[in-house]
Amino acid sequence: MRIGDYKESYAADEAVFSTPTSRFWLGVLFAAMAAFPFFAGDYLLYMANITGIAIVAALGLNILTGATGQISLGHAAFIGIGAYTSAILTNRFGLPYLLCLPLAGLAAAFFGILVGAPSMRMKGLYLCITTLAAQVIFEFLFVHWETLTGGIRGLNVPAPEVFGLKIDSEFSFYWITAVVVIIAATVSRNLFRTRMGRAFIAIRDRDISAELMGINLFRYKLYAFAISSFLAGIAGSLWVGHLRSITPEHFPLHESIRYLAMIIVGGLGNILGAIYGAIFMTMIPELLQSVLKYFESMFPQAMAFLFPLQTVVFGLLIVVFLVFEPHGLAEIWCRIKNFFRLWPFKH
Amino acid sequence: MPILEVNNLRLAFGGLQVLDDVSFTVNEGEIYAIIGPNGAGKTSILNCLGGFYRQQAGDIIFTGNDISSLSPDRRAALGLARTFQNIALFHGMTVLDNIKLGSHAHLKSGLLDTLLYWGRAHREEMKLREEIEREIIDFLEIEHIRKQPVSTLAYGLQKRVELARALAMRPKILLLDEPVAGMNAEETEDMVRFILDIQEERDLTIVIIEHDMRMIMDISDRIMVLNFGCKIAEGTPGEIQKHPEVLKAYLGEKRKHG
Numbered sequence: 001m002r003i004g005d006y007k008e009s010y011a012a013d014e015a016v017f018s019t020p021t022s023r024f025w026l027g028v029l030f031a032a033m034a035a036f037p038f039f040a041g042d043y044l045l046y047m048a049n050i051t052g053i054a055i056v057a058a059l060g061l062n063i064l065t066g067a068t069g070q071i072s073l074g075h076a077a078f079i080g081i082g083a084y085t086s087a088i089l090t091n092r093f094g095l096p097y098l099l100c101l102p103l104a105g106l107a108a109a110f111f112g113i114l115v116g117a118p119s120m121r122m123k124g125l126y127l128c129i130t131t132l133a134a135q136v137i138f139e140f141l142f143v144h145w146e147t148l149t150g151g152i153r154g155l156n157v158p159a160p161e162v163f164g165l166k167i168d169s170e171f172s173f174y175w176i177t178a179v180v181v182i183i184a185a186t187v188s189r190n191l192f193r194t195r196m197g198r199a200f201i202a203i204r205d206r207d208i209s210a211e212l213m214g215i216n217l218f219r220y221k222l223y224a225f226a227i228s229s230f231l232a233g234i235a236g237s238l239w240v241g242h243l244r245s246i247t248p249e250h251f252p253l254h255e256s257i258r259y260l261a262m263i264i265v266g267g268l269g270n271i272l273g274a275i276y277g278a279i280f281m282t283m284i285p286e287l288l289q290s291v292l293k294y295f296e297s298m299f300p301q302a303m304a305f306l307f308p309l310q311t312v313v314f315g316l317l318i319v320v321f322l323v324f325e326p327h328g329l330a331e332i333w334c335r336i337k338n339f340f341r342l343w344p345f346k347h
Numbered sequence: 348m349p350i351l352e353v354n355n356l357r358l359a360f361g362g363l364q365v366l367d368d369v370s371f372t373v374n375e376g377e378i379y380a381i382i383g384p385n386g387a388g389k390t391s392i393l394n395c396l397g398g399f400y401r402q403q404a405g406d407i408i409f410t411g412n413d414i415s416s417l418s419p420d421r422r423a424a425l426g427l428a429r430t431f432q433n434i435a436l437f438h439g440m441t442v443l444d445n446i447k448l449g450s451h452a453h454l455k456s457g458l459l460d461t462l463l464y465w466g467r468a469h470r471e472e473m474k475l476r477e478e479i480e481r482e483i484i485d486f487l488e489i490e491h492i493r494k495q496p497v498s499t500l501a502y503g504l505q506k507r508v509e510l511a512r513a514l515a516m517r518p519k520i521l522l523l524d525e526p527v528a529g530m531n532a533e534e535t536e537d538m539v540r541f542i543l544d545i546q547e548e549r550d551l552t553i554v555i556i557e558h559d560m561r562m563i564m565d566i567s568d569r570i571m572v573l574n575f576g577c578k579i580a581e582g583t584p585g586e587i588q589k590h591p592e593v594l595k596a597y598l599g600e601k602r603k604h605g
C-alpha cells in the first residue's frame with residue numbers, strides 16, 4: 001500500500017470492481033444478460049421481466065429498510081403510485097413511455113417524502129405503523145378514486161413505444177427491464193460509496209451518535225424515503241409497461257410484506273442481497289408451482305389440498321432460511337466465492 | 348483565550364439533580380480534565396455540550412457563539428467532536444467507513460452527485476480517502492485494520508478507531524470520555540501518546556474525562572473536580588492533589604480502597 005503512487009493505489013482500492021477477475025465476471029454477466037433473450041422462450045422472458053421489476057423495487061426498499069433501518073409496510077403502495085402515475089400520464093396526456101418512467105418515480109418519491117415526514121418525531125414501530133397507514137390509505141384511493149384510477153376494474157394502457165418501436169412482446173420489454181435494473185443497481189452502489197450511504201447506515205446502527213457526528217437525521221431519513229419510493233415508482237411504471245393493465249389488487253399489503261421478505265432473505269442492507277432476494281422470492285413460488293403441476297398428473301384428486309401447501313412450503317423455506325442463515329443469501333454467496341478463490345490449493 | 352465557556356449549567360432527571368450550577372472555561376489549546384467519582388455527572392456535561400441532553404438552565408458559549416439551542420448535528424459541524432465512554436461505533440461498517448463518516452459535515456456532494464458518482468462525488472471521496480490515510484490512519488497506526496468491520500476489533504483498537512472518527516470531524520475541540528478505561532498498560536501508553544501529539548501538532552483543545560489519576564495528573568493543564576453534580580475544585584494538577592475538598596471527596600476515598 002505504501003509504495004508507488006498513493007493516488008493511483010487508493011483510487012484502485014476504492015473501485016468497486018477492482019480486480020481483473022471481478023471485471024471479467026462482470027463482463028460475463030453482461031454477456032449472459034445480452035444473450036439470454038435469444039435463447040429463452042416467452043415464459044422464461046416473462047419470468048425475467050417480473051424478476052427484474054422485483055429487483056428494482058427491492059433495491060429501493062433495501063435503501064430505506066435495509067440500510068437506513070426504517071421499516072416500511074407501504075412499499076407496494078409506492079409501486080402502485082408509480083404504476084398509476086405512469087398509466088394516467090400515458091392515457092390522458094399521451095406522454096411517451098421513457099418520460100413516464102422517471103415521472104412515475106418522482107410522483108412516488110413525492111408521496112414517499114410525505115409519508116416519511118412523521119419520522120421527525122417518530123421512530124421504530126411507530127414509524128412503521130405510519131407506513132402501514134399509508135399502504136391502507138393508498139389502497140383505498142386506488143379503489144375509490146374511480147375517475148382517476150378506474151376503480152376495481154383498473155386501467156389498461158397501450159403497449160409502450162420507445163424510439164418509434166412498439167414494445168409489445170416479452171422479448172422487447174426484456175431490454176427495458178435489463179437497462180433499468182442495471183441503472184438501479186449502479187445508482188444503489190454509488191450511493192453506498194459516498195457520504196449519503198454512510199449516513200444511512202450510521203442512522204440504522206446508532207441514530208444518536210450519528211446525529212452527534214453531524215448528520216441531520218430528519219433530512220437523511222427523508223432522503224431515504226425519497227430514493228426508496230422513487231425506485232418503487234420506477235418499478236411500478238415498468239409493471240404497467242409490461243402487463244399493460246393495473247388494478248388495485250396488484251398492490252396489497254401482502255405485496256409490501258413480500259418485499260420485506262425479499263430483502264431479509266437476501267441480507268439486509270446488501271445490494272447483492274436485495275437482488276438475490278428478489279430472484280429467490282419470484283422464482284421459488286414458480287418452481288413450487290411447476291413441481292405441483294407435475295404431481296397433479298399423478299394424483300389429480302389431491303390437488304385441493306396440495307395447492308395451499310405451496311404457500312406453507314414457501315413460508316417454511318423462509319423460516320428455515322432465517323434460522324440457519326440470518327445474514328441472508330448474500331452471505332452464502334460470499335462463502336462460496338471464498339471457497340473457490342482458494343479452491344485448488346485448499347487441501 | 349477561552350474557546351469554550353459553560354455558565355451555570357443545571358440538569359435534572361425527574362427529582363435527580365445531575366448537574367448543579369456548573370460553570371467552567373476551557374482555554375484554546377489546553378488539555379482540560381474533568382474528574383470525579385462514578386455518577387458525579389461528568390458524562391452528562393459532555394452530553395449537554397454535544398446537545399444530546401438539554402440542560403434546564405445555563406448556557407454554552409463555543410468560539411464566541413451561544414450554541415445552547417443548536418441541534419447536535421449543527422454543533423458537530425461547528426467543530427465539537429467526542430468519543431464515548433461505551434464505544435459508539437457503527438457496527439455495520441468497516442473501520443475506514445466509520446472514519447469517513449466523521450467527515451460527513453465537511454463533504455459537499457448532494458443527492459445527484461451521489462447517484463451519478465463519477466465526477467464531483469468521486470473526486471471528493473478520493474480526496475477524503477487520501478486525507479484520512481495521511482492524517483489519521485497513518486498517525487494512529489491503524490493501517491492494518493482499515494478494511495475490517497469494527498465489530499471484529501479488540502476493545503483497545505475500537506477506542507482508537509473512535510478517536511480516529513472524532514479526528515475526521517476536523518474538530519476545534521475534542522471531548523474524550525474515558526479514552527483509556529479498560530485498556531492495558533501498553534494500550535494506555537499508546538493512547539496517551541496520541542492525545543499529546545494531537546494537542547501539540549494540531550492545536551486542538553482537549554477536554555478529557557478519566558478515572559486513571561496518574562495519567563490525568565501527567566497530561567492535564569487544568570483539572571475540574573465534580574462531586575454529586577457540583578464543581579468542588581478547579582486548578583493545576585499540583586493544586587488539585589493538595590486540595591482538601593478533593594482529598595476528602597475523591598482521592599481519599601480511592602486511597603482507602605486501593
Ligand SMILES: Nc1ncnc2c1ncn2[C@@H]1O[C@H](COP(=O)(O)OP(=O)(O)OP(=O)(O)O)[C@@H](O)[C@H]1O
Nearest residue numbers: 360363365383384385386387388389390391392432
Ligand atoms: N438519561 C438519564 N436519565 C436519568 N438519569 C441519568 C441519565 N443520564 C445520567 N443520569 C444520572 O446522572 C448521574 C450522572 O451520570 P453521569 O453518567 O454523568 O456520571 P459520570 O460522572 O459520567 O459517571 P461515570 O464515572 O460512572 O461514568 C447518574 O446518577 C446517572 O444515573
Ligand SMILES: [Mg+2]
Nearest residue numbers: 389390391432
Ligand atoms: Mg461517565
